[in-house]
Amino acid sequence: MLLEPGRVGSYVRALHSAVNTLAPDETWVPMRRALNHLHAIDPAVSGNLLAPAELSASTGMPAYTWMARAVAEQELARSLDAAGHKSDGELERVSRLDQDLGERMRIRRSLHQHLRGKTLLASxxxxxxxxxxxxxxxxxxxxxxxxxxxxxxxxxxxxxxxxxxxxxxxxxxxxxxxxxxxxxxxxxxxxxxxxxxxxxxxxxxxxxxxxxxxxxxxxxxxxxxxxxxxxxxxxxxxxxxxxxxxxxxxxxxxxxxxxxxxxxxxxxxxxxxxxxxxxxxxxxxxxxxxxxxxxxxxxxxxxxxxxxxxxxxxxxx
Amino acid sequence: MNEKRGEYLGEQLTQMQLQRERERRRSRQADAVHQVDRLMQTQQALGESLGNGLSSLQSKGQMLQRLEVERTEGSLLATLVRPFTANRQALARRSVAEELIALYERVGVRLREATHFADQVKLTALEMQQEVDGLHRALAEALHNQRTAAKRVLEAERALDSVEVDELPEAVKARRRDRYTFDLRTEAVNLELYGVSMEQCRVHLAPARALRDTVLQLHEDMSKYVINATHTVNAAGRRIQGLGVMADAPTVVAELQESLDELSEAMAATEKYIEASQLLVDEVLPKLTAKLDAQDQDEVQFMASSLETVDRARSHRMAERALRQEAAREIESLLGGSD
Incomplete structure (x- = not known):
């Protein structure tokens, strides 16, 4: 089941808030990892880099393929050091050449910053x-x-x-x-x-x-x-x-x-x-x-x- | 406005500047060739790595299917043998399912790398287009300045001729003769310099376009390939994940077979893609580099021969030719025939 792009942000933030409210103890999967993962797939952080937003039709939870994209992106983030990304000045130059490309590179840089230091849910x-x-x-x-x-x-x-x-x-x-x-x-x-x-x-x-x-x-x-x-x-x-x-x-x-x-x-x-x-x-x-x-x-x-x-x-x- | 006043655009050109500009362009072009080379190598490595991942996914999937066929086979021999092999097969099957998930995740990482790389290639293509735009601007400026220089050469010639016919004191005539001779020689050199500058822009335009087109091709191929591979791998991922729930259900194996068929298509596309990128690495780039080297030699000779033989008759011919060419270009432009 695909979630329309306009609903992805509110969906992810709602699930984030729901998990946060429950504050599950160690009986459940680690809450911090779950919240990190949700934060990564939030379009406010990852734009449409991890699209499409796929859900399990039976449970309404993010599908494995969507979650796995964040894990794969994290491995890429860790293989590229911070120097592999463009500075603010360079990103401005790229945006002048192509606004969408500049925005995508900016989002990838901030997503990688988030992913590099965080632990996500594993498959x-x-x-x-x-x-x-x-x-x-x-x-x-x-x-x-x-x-x-x-x-x-x-x-x-x-x-x-x-x-x-x-x-x-x-x-x-x-x-x-x-x-x-x-x-x-x-x-x-x-x-x-x-x-x-x-x-x-x-x-x-x-x-x-x-x-x-x-x-x-x-x-x-x-x-x-x-x-x-x-x-x-x-x-x-x-x-x-x-x-x-x-x-x-x-x-x-x-x-x-x-x-x-x-x-x-x-x-x-x-x-x-x-x-x-x-x-x-x-x-x-x-x-x-x-x-x-x-x-x-x-x-x-x-x-x-x-x-x-x-x-x-x-x-x- | 400047044209009416017969003014030059940009900074006054000198031979030193021309030389520096030539070296700067040449160096940028060499950097661009290296960059394209690196992009091609990365693209090829990524294509191969993705291809290997897809191929492993396919072979593990086939193994899973083979086990399923063996499990359901109804022959007498199979019936006799099954109790002794069932546990071993169940263990083997578990490993395959786990391995499929791990493989899927590895292919997923390669796909993310390819997506990131496609953006890098796009940026390079944009930078190369910027270089082409810059050359066009420089060409237009050199053309304008060459026309201005041509007009000034002819004006100086006319002024020099008029000195001889005008009734003026000899001292005034001598002063004007010196002045106009100086102007004539200065503008003659400008005419040559702007001519060389134009030629340089023209010479660099073709390889700059070729590099841009190569990178654009690279980006187009990579994007298409990534889109197709993503679709296939996502479909396989959904089915592979389903194995965790119903690892023994024949329906899942049947569904997986559909994914494997899609993987076969993706594999064929990968082979074609790797072949195409190999061609780029093996043929396009070396040819382009050889062409650039040859052009560089020609350019150096042209510049040297142009500037060492500046004389009045030659300047006159050049000025007339430059204006004639300019007029021809204007007519062509009016008729809509030029770019």
Missing amino acids: TYMDGAVRRLEPQTDTHIRYDRTSPDGRWLRIQFDLRTPKGRAPLGTAFAGEGRVQVKDSLQHLLTRHFSTPLTALMASLADVTNAQVLTLTRAYLGPFWFPGMTLPVSAPPQLGQGLLLHATREILATELDGAHHLDAFEPAPEERIPDGYGVFRERRFSCSQPLLVPVRDWCERAGFRGTVLAMGVPKARRL
Whole structure:
């Protein structure tokens, strides 16, 4: 789904503001990276250098191809040093020769300035750390991904192994660092959307470790006027801006099943013995949707976390 | 206004200035040739690198499809062998899907480089057009000044002739004779200098145009190529990303095949493009450089021979010829035949 050029700036700034309002913690993909990425694709910063603005029709989130252009431009920015760009005087001269070209070069220079020093969301990224060495070894693994439907995904899990032994698919790299092997990343790339209990069983099997906690968290979908909402959503929610943030946690520390999601019904699943499950959907929305979204959550039987967004502003470098 | 008063445009030309201007233009042209050479080399490298990326994307995609065919093959042998190879294939397939994404991202970077490069080429083309415009302005100025010098030569000649027929004291005649002889010789040198200046502009115009056209061609090719490659790679990207959701679904493989067909077209375009840029590097530029060197030699000889043989008869002929040519150009211009 292509976004008309005239709507790109307001769309990006609205999503930026929605993410900022939710201020997601480390359960979700890093907020700073998400905001850096959105700032980069904002036409106030990148003009039409990263066009066309493509969205996922099902989630209203920026499509992978659009996001990937910013990452590619960042690699170009890092390969060209600052001296590879023209000075203000040179840009004025270029603008006198061709206004559009001068403007494009000016925008590329400021976009590169932004991209050079910032970290963006990666299409797939994995890392790990040792949480505890004794009496048993606990290893924490994170997997971030721009999912195919455009939502931003983070899966993280804690693995317990006998003292000093690294889970299969990982290796200890000293000073608490963990090197995650490709095979584990490939497994998650294929199975990121597998039901939580099955994913936990696969991870336990592949890593030969006990999974203490498994969390899957998404930022998105982002609903806005003009996009087609799923049939199960109240139609009036399409009249404003609404960003979803969801998380599912399967953990030994939890007890029972808790479902605080107004949109997705609780799945039919058999929770393994000794584990509990928690599911939640939070929202940030434009002011007029605040009451309807809260009502929606209350009809589902709980008080949801619904935050009102600030007014989005264009910000140039 | 200046023309009526018979005034020169610009600074008074000297042989030293002419020499300096010639060297400046020659040096700018040599820089431009080097710049075009560098652009061509970069363009070729980028084309090759993009071509390699597209080709890898294509081969990995074909591998994915082959695995899919093997997985769904219904022969007895395949049925017997499948339980022993399924895990290995699943692992191999995962790697291919991951690699496709990584490859896509690498091709994406090459495309960004190519887009950035296309802008650099466009700027060079604009700068070269500016050089051509400057030469046209200099040519028009030299033409005007040559006409002014021609008129002044003829005026000085007439004044000199009138000294002999006028009834004037001998001392006055001698003073005027000296004055007009001095004017005549000064203007004769100006006439020669502006003639050489015009010739220099004309000589430099052709290679300046050729360089500009080469860079314009480079920009046109690069832009077309980047637009086509971007379209193809974007389409492949959307489908490759879909593999993450439904890596085992035959529909995705069928869709990927469409992307691969598009990639084949992009590959064919890349080969043609690399061939064309190779031709530019191998033939166009060396020919242009050789031509420039030859012109430079001719120019030096022409300047030397023009300036060392300034005499009255020659100046007279030149002045008349310059005015005749000017008149012919005006008529041509009135008839709409000149540029």
